[in-house]
Amino acid sequence: MMAFLAESALGVGELLKRSGGMEALVLDPSAAESLEELELALHLARKSFGAKTALAKKLKYEFLLWLTGKTDIKSAMVKSAPKDPGNLLIVLLGGSKAHVLKELEAREKKKALKKNADALRLEEISLSRIKN
Numbered sequence: 001m002m003a004f005l006a007e008s009a010l011g012v013g014e015l016l017k018r019s020g021g022m023e024a025l026v027l028d029p030s031a032a033e034s035l036e037e038l039e040l041a042l043h044l045a046r047k048s049f050g051a052k053t054a055l056a057k058k059l060k061y062e063f064l065l066w067l068t069g070k071t072d073i074k075s076a077m078v079k080s081a082p083k084d085p086g087n088l089l090i091v092l093l094g095g096s097k098a099h100v101l102k103e104l105e106a107r108e109k110k111k112a113l114k115k116n117a118d119a120l121r122l123e124e125i126s127l128s129r130i131k132n
Contacts, residue, residue, distance in 0.1 A: 007086040023060040023093040031080040041067035
């Protein structure tokens with residue numbers, strides 16, 4: 001599991017679409033105040049699946065149920081929904097840190113900046129402070 005605080009101009013749905021198939025949740029930071037809370041919720045969710053007592057069909061939703069103390073997914077989602085796009089808690093379940101970093105690196109390569117700039121852009125930058 002990886003968890004981090006972030007901000008984004010994208011909506012929650014778009015962030016989840018871009019998670020690349022990883023089990024991801026975008027939550028309000030008030031949903032958990034420590035990593036220990038997240039780890040306990042994940043442990044209990046995995047234990048529920050192992051004992052076949054899980055209320056949800058997906059690990060991320062079972063995790064969310066444990067984290068919020070709810071028994072239905074809709075109310076758990078409402079309780080943990082981000083209130084401010086400038087303040088998000090993103091939780092990635094499953095996969096190792098290496099897997100997540102590899103996925104992020106692959107995405108960055110697709111969106112990487114060009115090595116060489118357009119000559120006119122360089123000239124514009126270098127002459128931008130010259131007064132006419």
